[in-house]
Amino acid sequence: MEKWGASLYGDPCDGCGFRWSLTPPEAIRIVEELPARFRALLAGCTGYERHPDLAWTPAAYVSHVTDNLRNWAERLAGARLSGAVDVPGYDPELVAQGRHYNEIAPSAALWSLELAVDAWAASAAAALHAGVVLRHATRGVQRAEDVARNNAHDGHHHAWDIERILQYTDAG
Ligand SMILES: [Zn+2]
Numbered sequence: 001m002e003k004w005g006a007s008l009y010g011d012p013c014d015g016c017g018f019r020w021s022l023t024p025p026e027a028i029r030i031v032e033e034l035p036a037r038f039r040a041l042l043a044g045c046t047g048y049e050r051h052p053d054l055a056w057t058p059a060a061y062v063s064h065v066t067d068n069l070r071n072w073a074e075r076l077a078g079a080r081l082s083g084a085v086d087v088p089g090y091d092p093e094l095v096a097q098g099r100h101y102n103e104i105a106p107s108a109a110l111w112s113l114e115l116a117v118d119a120w121a122a123s124a125a126a127a128l129h130a131g132v133v134l135r136h137a138t139r140g141v142q143r144a145e146d147v148a149r150n151n152a153h154d155g156h157h158h159a160w161d162i163e164r165i166l167q168y169t170d171a172g
Contacts, residue, residue: 002138016160024145027152047106051165060101061158062109069120076127
């Protein structure tokens with residue numbers, strides 16, 4: 001079984017400090033605040049900066065968070081609308097390669113994120129209300145609230161990654 005959540009990252013997360021005990025409404029709030037948060041982070045840079053330990057640029061992390069939210073919003077919708085609770089793993093690196101994240105205009109990445117967050121928040125709230133429970137191929141049971149926490153952590157963690165990139169380039 002694949003590790004995920006607190007067992008993978010630690011509680012709080014060893015990197016970004018995310019606390020996994022937060023409630024589902026708090027997780028939704030974190031995701032809803034991501035567009036403003038990322039917009040503020042990218043306001044002080046080109047979006048194309050690099051950190052030697054990190055594969056992606058600040059704008060690429062925005063695109064990753066967007067695609068992750070779209071993916072999980074769709075999965076929650078599939079379970080709620082048609083009972084499709086069995087979901088596979090997916091490879092974010094392959095998505096990144098296919099979409100060439102590092103070449104997407106930062107302003108376009110932010111535009112996409114706003115739309116994805118709106119769709120995700122609606123899908124997550126509906127899934128929580130309906131008591132959706134997914135069966136993930138490698139993680140096992142994933143309740144809607146687990147998905148909400150995982151997705152909130154992904155955004156929070158990558159905001160921290162962007163801060164690391166900007167601290168590195170400021171110092172360099
Ligand atoms: Zn983290």
